[in-house]
Amino acid sequence: MRHEDIWRAIDTLAAERGLSTSGLAKRAGLDPTSFNPSKRRTNEGKLRWPSTESIAKVLIATGAGIDAFAGLVQGARALSPPRAGARRVPVIGLAQAGQDGFFDDGGYPTGGGWDHVALPRTEAALADDPHAFGLTIHGESMEPVYREGDIIVVSPAAPVRTGDRVVARTAEGEVMAKVLTRRSVKRIELSSFNPEHPMRSFAPEQIVAIHRIVWATQ
Structure with a gap:
């Protein structure tokens, strides 16, 4: 699992919901700048990873499952269709x-x-x-x-x-x-x-x- 794979998955999830990364963060109840490209590395160039809590809130806010998100991390271009019968x-x-x-x-x-x-x-x-x-x-x-x-x-x-x-x-x-x-x-x-x-x-x-x-x- 690479740093860029995680962030690409978040970008894809935002795009599929018709949102910017700022809009996705806001919908999840996070600081709107949480997922901005400028926040993905420190000023010293060190990699900055999204927290598991942030990812969990994004999945809940968008209705995406963890398996679908994992597929995006692994290179899928889009989310799998929603699980039949999901409430x-x-x-x-x-x-x-x-x-x-x-x-x-x-x-x-x-x-x-x-x-x-x-x-x-x-x-x-x-x-x-x-x-x-x-x-x-x-x-x-x-x-x-x-x-x-x-x-x-x-x-x-x-x-x-x-x-x-x-x-x-x-x-x-x-x-x-x-x-x-x-x-x-x-x-x-x-x-x-x-x-x-x-x-x-x-x-x-x-x-x-x-x-x-x-x-x-x-």
């Missing part, structure tokens, strides 16, 4: 999800602004939910459990219980990944894993949707 779900950024036009009145994904991600395996909790969708984590409120760039998948059909990791959407359009700490007829309380972020408390009518997180890239 794909719509995905957008967590911050973007708070904007108008991405959910219908039932809280389900709608419109044409969504990307898609292929799950590495069919999850039982998702198998019967055609409305499952993914969000790319932004910010640090869920660290160390979820980090910037991780993709979480929620299932509107999954039952939600106290203690579950959830995605909540407020009547004002804010979308957040939290832990459901309390749910009563008077209050809904959502906490963060990061202790630097305070608990959020809402009246039930302030929350228009709350869905359980059933899968994450990590």
